[in-house]
Amino acid sequence: MAAPRVIVVGAGPxxxxxxxxxxxxxLRPTVVDxxxxxxxxxxxxxxxxxxxxxxxxxxxxAGRATALHATFDGLGPAIEYLPExxxxxxxxxxxxxxxxxxxxxxxxxxxxxxxxxxxxxIPLPGWTLPGAFxxxxxxxxxxxxxxxxxxxxxxxxxxxxxxxxxxxYVKAGAQVAAVLDTAPPGxxxxxxxxxxxxxxxxxxGAVLIAQLMRAGVTMRRGVVPRxxxxxxAGTRVAGVAxxxxxxxxEVIACDAVGMGWHxxxxxxxxxxAGCAFDFDADxxxxxxxxxEDGRASAPGIYLAGDSAxxxxxxxxxxxxxxxxxxxxxxxxLPAPPGQDVAALRRQRQVMDRFRRGxxxxxPWPAGLVASLPDETLVCRCEAITAGALRQSAxxxxxxxxxxxxxxxxxxxxxxxxxxxxxxxxxxxxxxRGVPVEVAGRLRGQAxxxxxxxxxxxxxxxxxxxx
Amino acid sequence: MADxxxxxMTTPPAATAPLLRRLGETHRAPVAFTIDGQPATALEGDTLxTALLLNAGALRQSExxxxxxxxxxxxxxxxxxWVWTEDGGRLRACGTPVQPSLRIVTREAPWPPxx
Amino acid sequence: xxxxxxxxxxxxxxxxxxxxxFFLRQRGLSVILLERRLVGQxxxxxxxxxVRRQGRFLPQxxxxxxxxxxxxxxxxxxxxxxxxxxxxxLRVAYTPEAVATMESYRDGARPYGLxxxxxxxxxxxxxxxxxxxxxxxxxxSPHDGHANPRLAAPAFARAARxxxxxxxxxxxxxxxxxxxxxxRLNTADGRVWRAPVLQVSAGAWGGxxxxxxxxxxxxxxRGPQMGVTEAVPxxxxxxxxxxxxxxxxxxxLRQVKRGNIVFGGTGHGPAELDAPPHxxxxxITLHQFTQLRRMVPALGALRIIRTWSGIEGYMHDEIxxxxxxxxxxxxxxxxxxxxxxxxxxxxxxxxxxxxxATGTTTTPIEPFHIGRFT
Ligand SMILES: Cc1cc2nc3c(=O)[nH]c(=O)nc-3n(C[C@H](O)[C@H](O)[C@H](O)COP(=O)(O)OP(=O)(O)OC[C@H]3O[C@@H](n4cnc5c(N)ncnc54)[C@H](O)[C@@H]3O)c2cc1C
Ligand SMILES: Cc1cc2nc3c(=O)[nH]c(=O)nc-3n(C[C@H](O)[C@H](O)[C@H](O)COP(=O)(O)OP(=O)(O)OC[C@H]3O[C@@H](n4cnc5c(N)ncnc54)[C@H](O)[C@@H]3O)c2cc1C
Ligand code: FES
Numbered sequence: 001m002a003a004p005r006v007i008v009v010g011a012g013p014x015x016x017x018x019x020x021x022x023x024x025x026x027l028r029p030t031v032v033d034x035x036x037x038x039x040x041x042x043x044x045x046x047x048x049x050x051x052x053x054x055x056x057x058x059x060x061x062a063g064r065a066t067a068l069h070a071t072f073d074g075l076g077p078a079i080e081y082l083p084e085x086x087x088x089x090x091x092x093x094x095x096x097x098x099x100x101x102x103x104x105x106x107x108x109x110x111x112x113x114x115x116x117x118x119x120x121x122i123p124l125p126g127w128t129l130p131g132a133f134x135x136x137x138x139x140x141x142x143x144x145x146x147x148x149x150x151x152x153x154x155x156x157x158x159x160x161x162x163x164x165x166x167x168x169y170v171k172a173g174a175q176v177a178a179v180l181d182t183a184p185p186g187x188x189x190x191x192x193x194x195x196x197x198x199x200x201x202x203x204x205g206a207v208l209i210a211q212l213m214r215a216g217v218t219m220r221r222g223v224v225p226r227x228x229x230x231x232x233a234g235t236r237v238a239g240v241a242x243x244x245x246x247x248x249x250e251v252i253a254c255d256a257v258g259m260g261w262h263x264x265x266x267x268x269x270x271x272x273a274g275c276a277f278d279f280d281a282d283x284x285x286x287x288x289x290x291x292e293d294g295r296a297s298a299p300g301i302y303l304a305g306d307s308a309x310x311x312x313x314x315x316x317x318x319x320x321x322x323x324x325x326x327x328x329x330x331x332x333l334p335a336p337p338g339q340d341v342a343a344l345r346r347q348r349q350v351m352d353r354f355r356r357g358x359x360x361x362x363p364w365p366a367g368l369v370a371s372l373p374d375e376t377l378v379c380r381c382e383a384i385t386a387g388a389l390r391q392s393a394x395x396x397x398x399x400x401x402x403x404x405x406x407x408x409x410x411x412x413x414x415x416x417x418x419x420x421x422x423x424x425x426x427x428x429x430x431x432r433g434v435p436v437e438v439a440g441r442l443r444g445q446a447x448x449x450x451x452x453x454x455x456x457x458x459x460x461x462x463x464x465x466x
Numbered sequence: 467m468a469d470x471x472x473x474x475m476t477t478p479p480a481a482t483a484p485l486l487r488r489l490g491e492t493h494r495a496p497v498a499f500t501i502d503g504q505p506a507t508a509l510e511g512d513t514l515x516t517a518l519l520l521n522a523g524a525l526r527q528s529e530x531x532x533x534x535x536x537x538x539x540x541x542x543x544x545x546x547x548w549v550w551t552e553d554g555g556r557l558r559a560c561g562t563p564v565q566p567s568l569r570i571v572t573r574e575a576p577w578p579p580x581x
Numbered sequence: 582x583x584x585x586x587x588x589x590x591x592x593x594x595x596x597x598x599x600x601x602x603f604f605l606r607q608r609g610l611s612v613i614l615l616e617r618r619l620v621g622q623x624x625x626x627x628x629x630x631x632v633r634r635q636g637r638f639l640p641q642x643x644x645x646x647x648x649x650x651x652x653x654x655x656x657x658x659x660x661x662x663x664x665x666x667x668x669x670x671l672r673v674a675y676t677p678e679a680v681a682t683m684e685s686y687r688d689g690a691r692p693y694g695l696x697x698x699x700x701x702x703x704x705x706x707x708x709x710x711x712x713x714x715x716x717x718x719x720x721x722s723p724h725d726g727h728a729n730p731r732l733a734a735p736a737f738a739r740a741a742r743x744x745x746x747x748x749x750x751x752x753x754x755x756x757x758x759x760x761x762x763x764x765r766l767n768t769a770d771g772r773v774w775r776a777p778v779l780q781v782s783a784g785a786w787g788g789x790x791x792x793x794x795x796x797x798x799x800x801x802x803r804g805p806q807m808g809v810t811e812a813v814p815x816x817x818x819x820x821x822x823x824x825x826x827x828x829x830x831x832x833x834l835r836q837v838k839r840g841n842i843v844f845g846g847t848g849h850g851p852a853e854l855d856a857p858p859h860x861x862x863x864x865i866t867l868h869q870f871t872q873l874r875r876m877v878p879a880l881g882a883l884r885i886i887r888t889w890s891g892i893e894g895y896m897h898d899e900i901x902x903x904x905x906x907x908x909x910x911x912x913x914x915x916x917x918x919x920x921x922x923x924x925x926x927x928x929x930x931x932x933x934x935x936x937x938a939t940g941t942t943t944t945p946i947e948p949f950h951i952g953r954f955t
Contacts, residue, residue: 034542034561041541047511047563050491089863096863103867118543128546130485130524130536137540144540145516146491172489235482235534236523256485266543272860380538380546382839383530396735403619406626406731414545414811414886419538446860450545450558450811450884453874457867529812529840545886548811554882556811577814578711578879 003027004331007095007106009087009269010114012040013313014305016072017320018112018327023078024336025328030080030106032087032097034449038072041116041136041306042313045069046144057143059168060204064313087115088447090273093300096446103455110300110327113269114320117306119260120285121419122157122369123386125376126228127259131237135260139165148174150256154240156180156225158362159262163208170215177254178218180242182261182365185221191361197353201312218252224368228257261364264422266307271444274298279437282359283310284366285422286441292345294323295330302327315351318344369423370430378427379420381413386427393431400440401425414450417442482523485536486516499568508564515540515547515559518570525549525559526572554579587611587747589937590766590776592754592790593783595625596730596923597915599737599748600930601780601937603659606744608938613774614738614746615766617753621734624784624918625926627858627891629807629833629845630730631820632924633670634695635722636686638900640948641925642693647944648928652728655927659740663732666838669819670725671709673716673876679824683720686824697722711817713878720824727820727835730923737930757794763911778937780913785894786854787902787916791951796908798954799897800917804852804890805845806865810883812840821876832872842880847872852892861888895919900949903929904936907952913937914951 006022008015011033022029031038037045043065046057054062075081082097089096094107119134126132133141133149135157141147148169154177155166166179195202212219224243229251231238239253262283270288271277276297277286290296290303304323305316322344328335335341372378374387392398392407401424404410410424411417417424421442429439494509501521508517515537518525524534525547537547540560547559552569554577589605591598594616605612614620632652634645651658652665674680687697698721705719706712712719742748753769763777781790788800817836823846825831834844847869850862866888874881894917896902901919906912913936915929922929928944936942 046491049494049511051493052491089866091860091863105864118539118541128528128532128535128538130482130534132538134539134544137538140540141486141516142489145486145511145513146489147516147520148487148489150485151487174487174489233482236485236536377532380544383528383532396739399619403622407735412887414548414884415543416886418543445887445889446863446866447885447888449542450886451866453810453870453883453885454881455867455870457864529814554879556882556884574814577816578877578882580710580879 004109004333005107006030006110006112006327007032007108008112008114009033009095010040010116010305010307011035011038011072012114012116012305012316013043013068014114014316014320015040015112016068017317018114018304018324019075019079020071021321021324021336021339022327023075025333027333028078028080030082032082032085032095034084034086036084039065039069043068044140044143050146052146061313086449087269088449088451090269098451098455101452101454101456102458104458108300110302110331111273112302112304112323112327113307114305114316115266115269115307117263117265117310118418120262120264120364120422121259122261122365123372123376123378123380123420123423124225124227124259125373126230126237128377128380129228129230129237130235131256132228133256133258135161135165135258138258139168142168142172148172149258150237150254151175152177152254152256154178154180154252154254154257156223156240156257157260158183158365159260160205160358160362161260161262163205163212165258166217167208167211170212170217176217178220178252179212180223180225180240180252181219181221182223182225182368183221183362187363188361191357191359194353194357195361197350197357201354262358262362263306263310264418265310268416268444268448270296270301270303270307272446272448273301275301277441282356284364284436292348293326294319295326309352309355311348311351311355315348318348318351322348366426366436369426372427378424379410379413381415382409384408384410389424389427390431393428398428399432400438401428401442402440404428405442411442416445416448484521485519485523488520497564497566499564499566499570501570502572512564513560514549514557514562514564514568514570517564518549518559522572524572527574529574550575585613585773586775587613588776589778589780590615590764590774591780591782592766593781593786593916594620594734594738594748594750595623595782595784596621596734596737596926597782597929598780599734599741600927601782601915601933602741602746602748603737603744604931604934605937606741606746608934610938612741612746613776614741614748615752615754615768615774616748616750619750620738620748624891624893625734625923626731627807627889628730628923629805629843630727630835630923631833632665632728633722633725633820633822634924635670635672635690635697635720635725636822636824637921639689639693640945642690642695643944644928644932644946645925646694647931648925649724651927651931659736661732661736661739663736664729664837665726666728667724667726670722670822671705671819672720672822672824673705673712674718674824675715675830676717680718683718683824687720695722709819711877711879713876715875721819725820733926757790759909778911778913780915780933780937782915784916785852785892787914788894789854791902791914794906794909794912796906796951798902798917798951800894802852802854802892802894803849804859805893805920806848806850806861806869806888806890807843807845808861808866808869808885808888809844810842810880810885813842813883815840817842817877823876829868830872832869832876834873834876842883844869844873850890852890854892858891861890893918893920902951903933903949904946904951907950907955
């Protein structure tokens with residue numbers, strides 16, 4: 001019998017650990033990743049020719065980063081690695097991938113999706129101005145390009161990444177104008193009991209905040225942002241306007257803003273594979289259903305890392321291992337020696353408690369999103385306003401997001417709703433006076449990312465077989 | 467809803483002051499390329515987005531007339547950073563390494579390119 | 582229960598049902614439309630958006646002409662814009678046989694008032710310079726065009742509602758019974774509906790319903806395959822198509838004013854009546870790329886951002902079912918539009934309303950009668 005064909009999408013912490021374990025079990029998994037190098041988001045590598053050391057790049061996580069990179073690089077011929085390759089569709093038991101002008105169909109027996117996450121965004125008025133970037137972008141500019149997104153940067157949003165990126169900017173010598181957290185001051189205490197599951201991480205967070213304070217960075221909590229302000233010519237960021245308690249507005253001058261409200265799972269492939277999704281009330285987003293090891297509801301599909309649950313980098317490594325073990329078990333293959341599933345599951349549970357604690361400590365400001373002014377561009381790809389989206393939900397009577405998309409074009413652009421979908425659902429829900437889960441989620445549509453018309457199918461005969 | 471006829475042509479993106487600030491790693495070899503026909507320099511290992519935004523204040527004009535855009539996510543997710551080349555090619559600036567041969571246009575070029 | 586009674590019940594809220602409801606109200610009849618999901622969510626809402634007469638079965642042209650006239654008046658009729666753009670429609674030929682087909686179609690269409698302009702390869706490229714050198718000839722229909730399918734059927738339904746029609750969404754008809762004085766329908770929510778007249782305009786599901794009413798028809802359901810590119814400057818004005826007998830060569834595309842290029846063709850995927858529409862088949866998507874580059878080489882520099890499919894009913898003779906039942910008084914059909922119902926939708930609504938209200942129609946629809954299968 002031919003060896004089972006196992007594909008891993010994503011070469012971040014989750015995908016790397018999964019591939020390592022599958023290779024140790026004697027399989028030769030195919031690893032597909034869009035990036036030029038493995039590492040994923042947190043352990044993103046700088047291009048060849050850059051000289052900063054791991055300590056400068058990854059701080060306290062330097063050891064983990066180098067270990068993960070070494071593991072991946074050490075796999076060599078034990079895996080089939082397809083870098084710079086986009087997984088764009090799933091159909092008939094095959095993954096469809098594309099690299100430059102070459103499109104391939106890769107049939108699989110098991111597909112392990114470890115595609116990570118992107119920043120979860122609030123489309124504030126002015127967020128399309130040059131100088132407004134996602135928090136992740138601010139970090140990538142620094143890590144992968146040794147650049148700051150501006151000369152005087154405001155960080156706005158909520159979640160641990162907000163403080164992490166701000167401190168990385170301070171360390172790199174960039175000027176941080178302010179850290180503006182939308183979480184109410186008391187929220188942190190609500191999250192504490194659950195976050196106590198990981199005391200070391202909690203301590204790291206406290207150290208970060210202390211460092212920012214020592215550096216004299218302005219830090220505010222309970223911030224209600226109004227908009228990102230433009231300069232006189234309307235061509236770039238000039239400040240961030242926030243509400244004051246008396247109903248007025250305060251302007252914090254800056255030339256760049258990095259914004260993000262925690263993360264959203266990159267779950268389109270799971271959707272295209274036909275996996276069921278559930279509404280996760282803690283994080284207020286729809287997530288693909290998975291059992292404790294990462295088995296999705298669709299046969300042969302496994303989920304690990306941020307693309308299933310945002311558990312952070314360590315959690316992603318554990319989830320990657322668990323999902324790989326589930327693949328082996330379901331294929332009837334023995335696990336490599338020394339794998340303690342029960343211990344991994346326990347660790348994963350600890351991380352999941354922490355995740356729920358984070359969601360309480362850094363809540364998604366649903367009310368703020370619901371009340372964005374009508375002129376806000378919600379969908380930055382298609383330049384569709386909150387007003388137009390509301391009109392589709394009320395006057396045109398769209399009961400949920402997909403219908404609202406059909407009427408208003410919100411979420412119909414190049415990014416496939418990654419940056420407007422979650423906020424859009426809040427706006428539709430509020431406009432109709434229904435809970436956000438009733439407003440639903442944008443259904444995934446292939447291609448997962450833009451696909452070149454120049455792409456040539458490797459095997460023209462596949463068409464005849466359909 | 468803006469249509470082709472009503473697209474706003476504001477200041478060409480390339481004409482505004484650079485957006486990004488380089489903090490280090492300046493030892494790399496220079497790369498010459500062009501923006502709207504004007505010569506520009508970047509360093510080997512820069513992405514096209516970095517290269518453009520160290521020379522200019524934006525990447526492109528929104529096709530729907532709402533002003534200049536300069537990318538958003540830098541990780542290939544938002545698709546805000548697609549730019550045109552002089553010969554009618556399209557590049558996602560945040561994921562493309564800058565190369566000496568690149569001739570980028572930040573204004574909307576006639577489409578389709580003929581000849 | 583008396584409030585669930587009307588002059589006419591319409592089963593199915595696609596473009597056919599919604600347009601019929603609207604035109605029935607214009608003729609003063611009371612009407613209730615029952616739609617299983619939301620109006621215009623099936624074929625009518627996700628189709629390619631071609632408002633094309635060129636290439637239709639010739640005896641359908643009078644209906645298509647009537648419909649084309651309505652398309653031009655829609656903003657004023659409905660009080661809403663459905664983005665109808667009379668941009669022209671161009672079919673290209675790659676072979677001498679296809680050129681000959683075009684010529685004979687042009688000659689056949691002329692008596693129906695559809696004037697087509699045949700252009701040689703060089704002439705058509707002089708006018709549309711982005712066409713590929715492979716194009717041997719083009720047949721141009723200046724007054725055809727395209728519209729936004731996501732908006733059309735819901736706009737008809739809203740206008741019908743404003744004019745007094747009852748539009749019931751999330752109302753799936755489970756049973757149809759004959760009773761004295763007409764029809765009694767039960768919906769899944771337990772409600773009962775009565776009318777002396779029933780129109781079945783249930784799209785791909787129409788065949789199954791007709792069979793239950795004792796009038797089986799030969800029909801298959803399939804999923805046309807669609808995609809759309811990123812937005813680029815508005816340049817490809819006419820809707821484009823290919824004249825060919827080879828399904829793998831069939832391609833149609835149109836650029837919307839905002840810039841995206843919508844396309845479809847080169848084959849169908851499967852579709853099922855009892856499941857949500859399948860997604861587009863990626864092998865067909867990739868094959869469409871070859872045909873896109875073949876027709877307009879510049880498209881090779883673009884990217885697609887979305888694909889989809891839908892459910893459409895195709896009759897074995899490629900001719901829709903439209904007109905009175907052959908068996909039951911007061912029963913009317915309008916379904917099975919064989920992948921070409923969008924353009925004629927408004928005309929179908931107008932003609933069906935005329936037929937129901939007056940018992941006859943000024944536009945010939947005999948070729949579509951369900952009796953042809955018995
Ligand atoms: C921008 C950003 C910055 C972050 N920074 C930190 C940080 O500093 N500290 C921290 O603790 N956590 C950080 N996080 C959280 C971080 O995502 C997790 O800690 C960890 O990286 C998750 O690992 P993963 O393996 O699940 O996914 P990732 O590390 O995100 O890896 C996913 C991989 O999948 C690939 N991929 C995705 N979709 C496709 C596709 N369709 N086809 C092919 N390849 C695909 C991507 O290229 C990527 O390499 C960050 C998250 C983001 C989004
Ligand atoms: C992908 C695609 C592309 C196409 N492209 C074109 C094109 O470019 N040009 C063109 O002219 N045509 C095109 N067509 C064909 C065109 O869309 C259809 O012919 C037309 O929309 C049919 O309209 P309809 O109202 O008959 O059917 P539908 O729009 O399918 O409406 C039927 C309705 O009946 C409802 N229904 C079914 N059963 C029940 C029940 N038991 N109770 C209540 N309601 C019920 C359904 O929910 C549905 O809403 C295309 C079709 C598809 C799928
Ligand atoms: S900046 Fe988001 S895709 Fe390039």
